[in-house]
Amino acid sequence: MTTLLNIGDFSRMTHLSVKALRHYHDVGVLVPATIDPFTGYRSYDTSQVPAAQVIRRLRDLNMPLDQIRAVLGAPDAGTRNSEIASHLDRMERQLQQTEAAVLGLRALLAGPASRTAVEVRTIPAVTALTVRDVVTPAGAPAWGTDAYHSLAAALAEAELTAAGSPGALFPAEFFEAERGELTLFIPVAQAGPAVQLPGLPASPVQWSNIPAAEVAVMLHEGAPDDVDRTYGALGTAVAERAIGVDGPIREYYLVSFADTDDEREYRTEVCWPVFSTAAA
Amino acid sequence: MTTLLNIGDFSRMTHLSVKALRHYHDVGVLVPATIDPFTGYRSYDTSQVPAAQVIRRLRDLNMPLDQIRAVLGAPDAGTRNSEIASHLDRMERQLQQTEAAVLGLRALLAGPASRTAVEVRTIPAVTALTVRDVVTPAGAPAWGTDAYHSLAAALAEAELTAAGSPGALFPAEFFEAERGELTLFIPVAQAGPAVQLPGLPASPVQWSNIPAAEVAVMLHEGAPDDVDRTYGALGTAVAERAIGVDGPIREYYLVSFADTDDEREYRTEVCWPVFSTAAA
DNA sequence: TTGCTCCTCACGTCACGTGAGGTGGC
DNA sequence: TTGCTCCTCACGTCACGTGAGGTGGC
Numbered sequence: 001m002t003t004l005l006n007i008g009d010f011s012r013m014t015h016l017s018v019k020a021l022r023h024y025h026d027v028g029v030l031v032p033a034t035i036d037p038f039t040g041y042r043s044y045d046t047s048q049v050p051a052a053q054v055i056r057r058l059r060d061l062n063m064p065l066d067q068i069r070a071v072l073g074a075p076d077a078g079t080r081n082s083e084i085a086s087h088l089d090r091m092e093r094q095l096q097q098t099e100a101a102v103l104g105l106r107a108l109l110a111g112p113a114s115r116t117a118v119e120v121r122t123i124p125a126v127t128a129l130t131v132r133d134v135v136t137p138a139g140a141p142a143w144g145t146d147a148y149h150s151l152a153a154a155l156a157e158a159e160l161t162a163a164g165s166p167g168a169l170f171p172a173e174f175f176e177a178e179r180g181e182l183t184l185f186i187p188v189a190q191a192g193p194a195v196q197l198p199g200l201p202a203s204p205v206q207w208s209n210i211p212a213a214e215v216a217v218m219l220h221e222g223a224p225d226d227v228d229r230t231y232g233a234l235g236t237a238v239a240e241r242a243i244g245v246d247g248p249i250r251e252y253y254l255v256s257f258a259d260t261d262d263e264r265e266y267r268t269e270v271c272w273p274v275f276s277t278a279a280a
Numbered sequence: 281m282t283t284l285l286n287i288g289d290f291s292r293m294t295h296l297s298v299k300a301l302r303h304y305h306d307v308g309v310l311v312p313a314t315i316d317p318f319t320g321y322r323s324y325d326t327s328q329v330p331a332a333q334v335i336r337r338l339r340d341l342n343m344p345l346d347q348i349r350a351v352l353g354a355p356d357a358g359t360r361n362s363e364i365a366s367h368l369d370r371m372e373r374q375l376q377q378t379e380a381a382v383l384g385l386r387a388l389l390a391g392p393a394s395r396t397a398v399e400v401r402t403i404p405a406v407t408a409l410t411v412r413d414v415v416t417p418a419g420a421p422a423w424g425t426d427a428y429h430s431l432a433a434a435l436a437e438a439e440l441t442a443a444g445s446p447g448a449l450f451p452a453e454f455f456e457a458e459r460g461e462l463t464l465f466i467p468v469a470q471a472g473p474a475v476q477l478p479g480l481p482a483s484p485v486q487w488s489n490i491p492a493a494e495v496a497v498m499l500h501e502g503a504p505d506d507v508d509r510t511y512g513a514l515g516t517a518v519a520e521r522a523i524g525v526d527g528p529i530r531e532y533y534l535v536s537f538a539d540t541d542d543e544r545e546y547r548t549e550v551c552w553p554v555f556s557t558a559a560a
Numbered sequence: 561t562t563g564c565t566c567c568t569c570a571c572g573t574c575a576c577g578t579g580a581g582g583t584g585g586c
Numbered sequence: 587t588t589g590c591t592c593c594t595c596a597c598g599t600c601a602c603g604t605g606a607g608g609t610g611g612c
Contacts, residue, residue: 235293
């Protein structure tokens with residue numbers, strides 16, 4: 001047996017506000033059992049209570065209404081559970097980022113970072129295995145992990161060894177517009193016609209030339225979430241010397257997730273483009 | 281020495297997007313060092329980098345811009361740190377609620393709750409110590425804790441003993457509009473002119489009469505975050521019997537935070553107003 | 561002169577909340 | 587008949603993102 005309820009009763013029974021219930025109707029997340037065609041009054045059914053309870057908990061978990069609609073409309077329990085599980089994974093990653101932000105904030109308020117030296121360096125052109133994609137800062141870590149595995153697999157497939165640490169190119173718009181085409185690469189050889197380029201299996205990995213560059217370099221020690229501190233220090237040093245030029249920023253991953261599980265051991269070189277000193 | 285930077289350079293150095301920087305300027309969270317009066321070009325100073333880094337981390341912690349402005353403008357480190365600490369407290373509570381939602385969701389998907397019996401009961405009027413305030417569901421737990429301590433203190437002060445479990449009245453609008461005047465009370469005696477009412481110290485606590493009521497009662501066992509499941513079951517039972525009437529819903533806290541640290545041991549009676557059976 | 565960087569509106573997003581103004585049902 | 591409940595716009599909130607359309611500086 002089921003019984004119809006007006007929106008007020010249904011609200012008290014589910015602890016969802018009347019405004020929220022009307023909104024869930026509008027967007028199709030929870031449609032009333034019947035609607036009076038003349039007055040527009042919504043009537044809910046007691047059998048809709050469990051769905052409302054699920055919605056309330058998913059909203060407490062910050063799941064967007066679009067996804068909630070998908071969860072409720074899932075054809076089977078397996079699909080539904082995997083939708084929920086992947087949301088919980090996202091929340092878990094968010095929590096880790098929150099913890100990193102707390103640590104980073106403490107460190108920041110505790111005082112300025114220990115000064116790391118800036119070095120100007122000439123990087124020669126290399127031939128490299130690369131993966132390229134349009135990415136946002138939020139999606140970059142996951143993308144980088146995937147891309148690195150693709151590169152490592154292609155390297156093994158082609159029976160080659162890396163000629164240096166993996167690196168990445170960051171165009172200005174990646175930071176300024178939070179969206180840009182990143183290039184992750186593993187150098188394989190000095191650039192030049194003498195290099196033999198083995199064919200690659202079908203994969204996102206491609207051969208590319210990473211151009212030479214004159215850069216100011218600063219070593220970032222620690223978690224990647226705090227790399228902005230090194231960007232700040234390095235950018236300041238470059239600006240004060242008035243030697244900056246256009247061009248992508250580079251990072252080289254001397255020690256990264258591929259080498260250790262402890263982010264505090266990470267070592268990243270940040271490279272800012274500067275005037276060629278060769279001309280000086 | 282400090283140096284001026286255009287918005288693009290400052291964006292790359294701080295990993296704040298250009299759009300975000302313009303917004304922070306608009307709302308006064310981070311005002312450029314100088315603004316060209318003719319072109320409107322913003323110029324930032326290298327000395328503003330640390331503030332930008334703090335802003336980025338506070339935003340990662342979901343702190344609203346208004347509060348960030350207050351943190352940055354705090355007159356001393358003590359004020360600033362306490363603003364941050366109270367925000368971290370809020371986040372901590374939020375995290376606990378998230379964990380509760382995950383557990384609640386699992387329980388919900390695992391199947392229906394074990395059926396608890398519904399009992400119809402006549403509650404006599406009582407004289408009680410009360411605290412009354414307009415509260416939202418989000419603020420209710422903290423309010424309830426405070427209010428309970430005020431009541432307990434007043435009870436001890438007046439050298440009285442409780443004549444029953446503490447309870448609360450919830451008007452319909454508290455659920456329907458997520459805002460309403462709650463009344464937390466501790467019964468002291470049967471209502472009547474014979475009762476001697478001791479004076480109360482200056483505090484939010486007042487003497488009130490809690491009216492009699494005819495209610496359907498269901499026992500909620502477990503965490504208060506899941507009490508909506510009992511509301512759903514009880515409301516369904518009342519609706520199917522078509523015996524519901526207007527009036528505030530009540531809860532009685534048989535076992536609560538005052539008695540145990542384990543929320544699973546909580547026992548709450550939820551009371552839904554119904555027709556008087558005395559007339560039947 | 562040509563891109564490039566920067567600028568200012570105006571509007572969109574997401575999940576509702578906040579009134580305003582009005583109507584059916586007991 | 588009077589409250590009460592419910593209804594539908596229209597607009598606000600928050601922290602930006604997304605174009606559109608335009609201008610200064612090298």
